[in-house]
Amino acid sequence: MQKNNVIEENLFIGGLSTKGHSGNRSVINSPFDNQPLASVISADENDVRNAVAAASEAFRGNSPWRKLSSRNRCEVLLRLSALIRKHAEDLARLESTNVGKPLREARDEVQLAADCFQYYAGVTDKVGGQTIPGAAGGLNMTFREPIGVCVLIVPWNFPIAITSWKTAPALAMGNTIVVKPASQTPLTALRLAKLGVEAGIPPGVLNVVTGPGSLVGDALVRHPLVRKISFTGSTEVGSSIMKLAADDIKRVTLELGGKSANIIFSDADPSRAVDSALWSALGNAGQDCCSRSRLLVQKTIYKRFLEDLKDKLRQIRIGDPLEEKTELGPLVTSSQRERVSEYVKIGRDEGATLVCGGDVPTRREFAAGWFMNPALFADVEPNMRIAQEEIFGPVITAIPFETEEEAVEIANNSTYGLSGSVWTNDIGRALRVVRAVQTGVISVNSGHSVHLEAPFGGFKRSGMGRELGLAVLDHYTEWKSVYINMG
Ligand code: NDP
Numbered sequence: 001m002q003k004n005n006v007i008e009e010n011l012f013i014g015g016l017s018t019k020g021h022s023g024n025r026s027v028i029n030s031p032f033d034n035q036p037l038a039s040v041i042s043a044d045e046n047d048v049r050n051a052v053a054a055a056s057e058a059f060r061g062n063s064p065w066r067k068l069s070s071r072n073r074c075e076v077l078l079r080l081s082a083l084i085r086k087h088a089e090d091l092a093r094l095e096s097t098n099v100g101k102p103l104r105e106a107r108d109e110v111q112l113a114a115d116c117f118q119y120y121a122g123v124t125d126k127v128g129g130q131t132i133p134g135a136a137g138g139l140n141m142t143f144r145e146p147i148g149v150c151v152l153i154v155p156w157n158f159p160i161a162i163t164s165w166k167t168a169p170a171l172a173m174g175n176t177i178v179v180k181p182a183s184q185t186p187l188t189a190l191r192l193a194k195l196g197v198e199a200g201i202p203p204g205v206l207n208v209v210t211g212p213g214s215l216v217g218d219a220l221v222r223h224p225l226v227r228k229i230s231f232t233g234s235t236e237v238g239s240s241i242m243k244l245a246a247d248d249i250k251r252v253t254l255e256l257g258g259k260s261a262n263i264i265f266s267d268a269d270p271s272r273a274v275d276s277a278l279w280s281a282l283g284n285a286g287q288d289c290c291s292r293s294r295l296l297v298q299k300t301i302y303k304r305f306l307e308d309l310k311d312k313l314r315q316i317r318i319g320d321p322l323e324e325k326t327e328l329g330p331l332v333t334s335s336q337r338e339r340v341s342e343y344v345k346i347g348r349d350e351g352a353t354l355v356c357g358g359d360v361p362t363r364r365e366f367a368a369g370w371f372m373n374p375a376l377f378a379d380v381e382p383n384m385r386i387a388q389e390e391i392f393g394p395v396i397t398a399i400p401f402e403t404e405e406e407a408v409e410i411a412n413n414s415t416y417g418l419s420g421s422v423w424t425n426d427i428g429r430a431l432r433v434v435r436a437v438q439t440g441v442i443s444v445n446s447g448h449s450v451h452l453e454a455p456f457g458g459f460k461r462s463g464m465g466r467e468l469g470l471a472v473l474d475h476y477t478e479w480k481s482v483y484i485n486m487g
Pocket of ligand 1: 153155157180182183211215216217221233234235238240241255288391392
């Protein structure tokens, strides 16, 4: 891995890089070799107040941001998209180094970030209100008004992608924002804020505050001037945010955990299904809320399918995230690896068969990082903890099924409902299954969940509200209804 000097970053408030009130710093170590990578500010409550005050000021009726025409807002967002593309390789390397994800995955996510700003730039001057015929002698018309100061709380697994898919629609609809990145992975959000200034985003519109979620995140959620919280992360924190938001009736969007099913019927194309079973569970080292970690395979092909999967699993190239050939990098932190290792132990204790992996690679160059060999469990019972709880690491749990009804029943035997796939060449069956599975996103003969143009979000304990597509715009606007008496 390229050895850089330690990156020093500050908070970003009111259009300026600032050391903040306390100036306290914390060091982020690289997941690859545990060496210091960056030093960032650990903000306090005063910094939170300053960031919200800056966002609130930038939202006032006569502010440069509010006075900007929708066409000009579109131009600003297009410039930001172009700047992300211009700096794409640097951003991808930064993300790869910070998160430990393979460079090829980081490049795709930076591309998605740029696409997000371009897509939502396009809606600024196209999405508006309605004119509705009312009772005789009257007319109703509606406006979409921005909500105000929005707090965007971002996790560590896809930092630049998730920051962008929250930021772009929030700004497109005229809000101002405070971003709270995850403590381990704030670097690309801070770069994005600086590019925002270059693109012409006025001071105070886009602020970034770093520091522990339990302090900074909590203070942001409680702040009375904050009108909306969009959170991606664990179901536990999401639930506590929802409770806190209730006091002021703040708007809340939650994108939480998942335990998605990948249902493989015996008539599916075997080689495509095996490849997808692998990467739709192990992409980003399985640290993905959409990870299809519950692999449901029809009994007639179960044995053969798992043999093929095991062969492929053993060929995965684990290594330095910045190497072009690397397919699987380290986990993000030592504590995440500990959590996943604990689940491997739980699976064995529950009586599932560990087919391969689940241990730490022995090669010397991996010794200092948070690497883990991807694990495949067979003979998993649907009610085992490893089939019910979100592991968030490179672990696949394979469950056999006999009939379509049984597959749907197992898929729905979960408190989550975020993502999933069905593999079959029978169109009727594919449609029956996608309608029957209780999930926010599901794909047929594909392992992809996130499509910029389509709504993304979960059923049940996987969250509420939607991100992406045009559906997200409702979550960053208030409808204002006007009645005009024409009498
Ligand atoms: P968290 O939910 O704790 O963290 C997600 C984000 O919320 C981070 O920015 C975090 O900040 C912030 N945060 C933490 N506590 C609070 C709080 N009280 N108020 C406001 N914001 C807060 O997830 P973890 O990182 O601890 O991961 C734990 C598990 O959660 C994972 O193993 C996985 O199962 C799930 N998860 C799901 C994700 C998804 O994509 N849906 C993403 C990440 C995790 P900070 O980093 O400073 O703590």
